C-alpha cells in the first residue's frame with residue numbers, strides 16, 4: 001500500500017473522494033445529501049455518457065427494499081414508469097423437464113415480487129439526482145492512477161496530474177477495482193469460466209409477468225418479463241461458445257432461444273443488440289481500510305443469477321452513508337476507523353450468505369454429473385413441497401426493509 005501523499009504540485013482538498021460514478025457511487029452521493037460535505041467524484045467516462053448512458057442490455061431486477069431506497073434517494077421518480085416492469089411470478093426449471101419450482105407473489109402478500117428497470121435508466125436517474133447534491137464536483141473523463149492514505153488523510157492522483165486529498169476515499173470502481181488493490185485489500189475472485197449474453201426479445205405469447213430461470217444442461221437461460229410481449233433474455237454459456245452465439249444471425253438466434261425455451265412464448269425475435277459479460281464473482285477481504293471504504297461491486301461483485309448485485313450495492317451504500325451522517329452529527333471524523341468498521345461488519349453480515357449461497361447454486365446448476373442432476377430435480381420438488389423453504393426464498397426475493 002502506498003502511504004505517503006504525493007508532495008509535488010498543488011493538492012485540492014475535499015472531505016470525501018469517491019472513485020467511480022456507476023450506480024453505486026452515484027446512489028451513495030445522493031445518500032449524503034444535506035451532510036454539507038465537499039465531495040469529489042472521479043469517473044473515467046465523459047459527462048455526456050453519465051448524463052445519458054447507452055443501453056447495456058442489463059435489465060436490473062430490484063427488490064422491494066431497493067425500490068424503497070431509490071424512492072428515498074429521489075432516483076425512482078426520475079425513471080419513466082413506462083420503462084418499469086413487474087415480476088409477479090418466478091419459475092425455476094431443471095433441464096428439459098416441464099416441472100417448475102414456482103414462486104407466486106400472492107404467497108409473499110405483495111402485489112409483485114420485484115421490478116425490472118434498464119440499467120442505463122438507473123444510471124441516468126442516479127446521475128441527475130447526484131448532480132443536485134450541494135458541494136459535489138464530478139471530475140469526469142479522468143482516471144485515478146494512484147491512491148493511498150496515512151493517519152490523517154486519503155489521497156488520489158489523477159491521470160492529468162491533479163492531486164486530491166480528503167478524510168475518506170470510497171472506491172466504487174467496479175468488481176475489478178484498481179483502487180481497492182491500491183489500498184492493499186485483497187479479494188476472492190471466482191471466475192466461472194462462463195459468459196452471459198444479454199438482450200431484449202419480443203415474442204408472440206404473453207409472459208404473464210413470469211420470470212423464468214431454466215437450468216439447462218450446458219447453458220442456462222433466464223427470461224425476465226418486460227412490458228408488453230417483450231422479455232429480457234440472459235443466456236449463460238461457456239465463454240468459448242459466446243462468439244459463436246453472437247455470430248448467429250438474428251433469425252437463427254431467435255429460433256434458437258425459442259426452442260431452448262420450449263416455445264413457451266411462441267416465436268421470439270431479437271430487439272436491439274446482444275451484449276456479453278464475463279462471469280466473475282468477487283468478494284473483498286474487507287470493505288474498509290485506513291481512511292478507505294469499498295462499496296458496490298468493488299466490495300461484492302455477484303454472479304447475476306440471483307439478481308442481487310446492485311441490490312446489495314445500494315444497501316451497503318445506504319449503510320455507509322448512515323455512518324458518515326452519524327459522524328457529522330457528532331462533529332466527528334468521517335474517515336475514523338470505528339464507523340468504517342461498523343459498515344464492514346453490517347454489510348458483510350448481509351452480503352456473505354447471499355454471495356456464498358449464490359455461488360453454491362451456480363455450482364450445483366452447472367454441474368452436469370448425474371448426482372448433481374438428481375439433486376437439482378430433488379431440490380425443485382422439495383422447494384414446492386416445503387412451504388417454509390419457499391417462504392424463506394420469497395422473503396429473499398422481495399427483501400422488504402424491516
Ligand SMILES: Cc1cc2nc3c(=O)[nH]c(=O)nc-3n(C[C@H](O)[C@H](O)[C@H](O)COP(=O)(O)OP(=O)(O)OC[C@H]3O[C@@H](n4cnc5c(N)ncnc54)[C@H](O)[C@@H]3O)c2cc1C
Pocket residue numbers: 019020021022023024025042043044045058059060061062119142143144145172173174175178179196198234277295296297298302304307308309310311312313
Ligand atoms: C448481465 C448482468 C445482469 C445483472 N442483473 C442484475 C439484477 O438483476 N439485479 C441486481 O441487483 N444486479 C444485477 N447486476 C449487477 C449490477 O449490474 C452491478 O452490481 C452494478 O452495476 C454495479 O454498480 P457499481 O456502481 O458498483 O459498478 P459499475 O457499474 O461497474 O461502475 C463502476 C464505475 O467506476 C468507473 N471507474 C472504474 N475504474 C476507475 C478509475 N480508476 N478511475 C475513475 N473511474 C473508474 C467506471 O468507469 C464505472 O463507471 C447484473 C450484472 C450483469 C453483468
